[in-house]
Amino acid sequence: MTCPSCGAALAPGARFCESCGAPVGTTAPGPAPVAATSGDHPLGDAPISAPTRKPAGTLPDPPAPAGRRPCTECGGEVGADLYCLECGTKAPSERDHFEEHPASWVAGVCDKAVRKNRNEDAMALLAGAEPGSRAVLIVMDGVSNSIDSDVASLAGARAAREVLRVPLPSGMGTPESRDAAVRKVLTAAVAAANTAIVAVTDPDSPNPASATFTAAVLEGRRITWANVGDSRSYWLPDAGRPVQLTTDDSLAQAQIADGIAREVAESGPQAHAITKWLGRDAEDLTPTVGSLEVTEPGWLLACSDGLWNYASTPEEMHAQVRAAATADPAGPADPAALALALVAFANAAGGHDNITAAVARVDLGQNDQTPTPAPAGTSGGEPSDG
Amino acid sequence: MAEFSAAVYQNEFLPDGGTDVNAIVTITCQGAGTAGQSGAGSAGEIIIVDTSGSMGPSTMAAAKEAAQAALAEIVDGTYFAVIAGADRAMLAYPQVSSGPGMVRMDARTRQEAAAAIGRFVGSGGTAISTWLDLAGQLFGSVAEVTQRHVLLLTDGENRERPGRLDDAINRATGYFQADCRGAGTDWQVAEIRRIAQALLGTVDIIPRPAEMKAQFEEIMRNAMSRGVADASLRVWTPQGAEVLFVRQVSPTVEDLTNRRTPVNPLTGDYPTGAWSDESRDYHVAIRVPAKAIGQEQLAARVQLALGSDVVTQALVKATWSGNSELTTRIDQQVAHYTGQAELAQMIQEGLAAKAAGDEATATTKLGRAVQLAAETGNDEATSKLRKVVDVDSEETGTVRLKRAVDKADEMALDTASTKTTRIRKEPTS
Incomplete structure (x- = not known):
């Protein structure tokens, strides 16, 4: 040993x-298996734990709760025929529009969008009850020209969630060892998502399902992310400078790297061509991984291109979050309202692609905040040096 | 127990900015049973025979025989009465002056009623409002009778102060149904059609006395087969929508738009009367606010309601699409019945113009009718039109008014104008 x-x-x-x-x-x-690795020598593709390698079955589309959820359009009652009894709007199926609200400070909305016939985006969230404790936001965007990518993306997101259910490893105490251990877990999450996608893909499919992957994990003050493809994570502090955490694996991003302006690259004919993806025909499953220590309150956002198409720069996205926060009577700290508002914004802006927005509110706790200078109560007198 | 089903035919795809949704809803009833036998109440039948002085001997003889034949069709146990109508209405059977004005049908009452009919003598004028009012009183005298039907025969024009008949029609509307027949050619189609339409019944001409018996038997058989006493077409539309029209389009065209009874702010009931084992088509047109491309919404729930019970439902949808291949198609059923409704209108307006001496308008409208009848495959309308106009071209609707037209043919065209044909089989292209 x-x-x-x-x-x-x-x-x-x-x-x-x-x-x-x-x-x-x-x-x-x-997790012991993670701790058992050295930073420079990850265990390749070996499974890190049994559950992540369990083949995910095809997740059936859960039946829409008839007459329960109010109409998304007018808030009216939805009839047994799944149309609103007031305005006639068709209630989306569970797959076409679903919301997750795992804790008071974390929520997400995954929506088909007005111009699409099917929701190929997927989302899986986790959160500890304690605000600011631990949150996992996973967003996947099924590639629309592949077959059954709606089934695949949801299976993938849920499989990755299982891997990230336990806290990220902290390594052996050095930043390098921690980063290596974390990278290993995030790589395993991508691998689990990929395994799930392949498991639900028809072996004879001429056009196997493929999807992007983005995961953002918040643990206390630390945000860790992993990315394959062009879904994104942003850190949007209330006051400070907003940042796009992830870097797209896309032709547009390659062009930006070559010096072409972002708005030109992202509106080009190949703007949405991705260079990495998950799926049976994936060539490279290595995620881009990074982390950030936050120092002020704000929002962590994971989203699909259905949202960022209409607010690509961190500043534009920040402006939308602020607009939603000011417009929301429930106050700026309601993640469910913010996620809905962001989806509504993208739909109003055209809604050309499936929209997913998952947010976690970071309100640095009293203990975490920069200590205010304590009143000098104990000394009682002027300093003196004799 | 009667079973209803509904089917909807429409092109739900609207172009960007499109607002008008058209749909044909077919409602079918099976297992209707027999009138008055469902246990929910009894059926009542009243036969009204015109006994004014205008009834010639042969017409009167045929009317008596026909009314007696109709009695034979009334199922035993059904409440019934017979009215002799002239410038006032007389209760011919049962011969009572107070209490219930209807009796149950059995061998004895059938024979007594037949004898009473046999004593009819023509005299006096024609005041149809009094006939309708007496029928209403008789139905009202037997609380048990909940399904009310009248068979009305007249041979002449109503001779009353303007408005009296309309008032009586209003009093009867929603209370009883009436199938109306005109004997000979001295009656007014428009006048009798007004009664039949309001009272959810049919109108037709019996040009020759010899045909009367068969017609009466058929009417009464149909009435007895209506085991579902009363039903409403219930139409829900979303907030902000407008009902452009609701029409029955088969077996006949009847505009129901103005006969809406509100159920709630979004829902209205349209009367359909009693049902036998049959199928009826309704054309519903709804205007909804346009939504974005890709949005789907419900434009109408079309239901059949028995009292407060909804027994079947069809969903009329709207989906906005940028695909013009989808949005420019017109549903075959909708196109067919749109043509048939216009056909009815063209025949009625053309004949009215002809009667008013406006030959140019009559020629145009009847020409259009010929064209529509050909296009929609309404052979009955085509053959009836050809007795009134000489057709140069069906395709272009070019016609000439015939110089000598049998009045009965013109009236038959008029009464049959609302009759529609069902759509031809889908072309196998």
């Missing part, structure tokens, strides 16, 4: 490495 951190030999039953001091064995924090 050797130390997973430094590779030194361990005494049987040791709880700490004699050489580097890293905890080992049963008391080691975090």
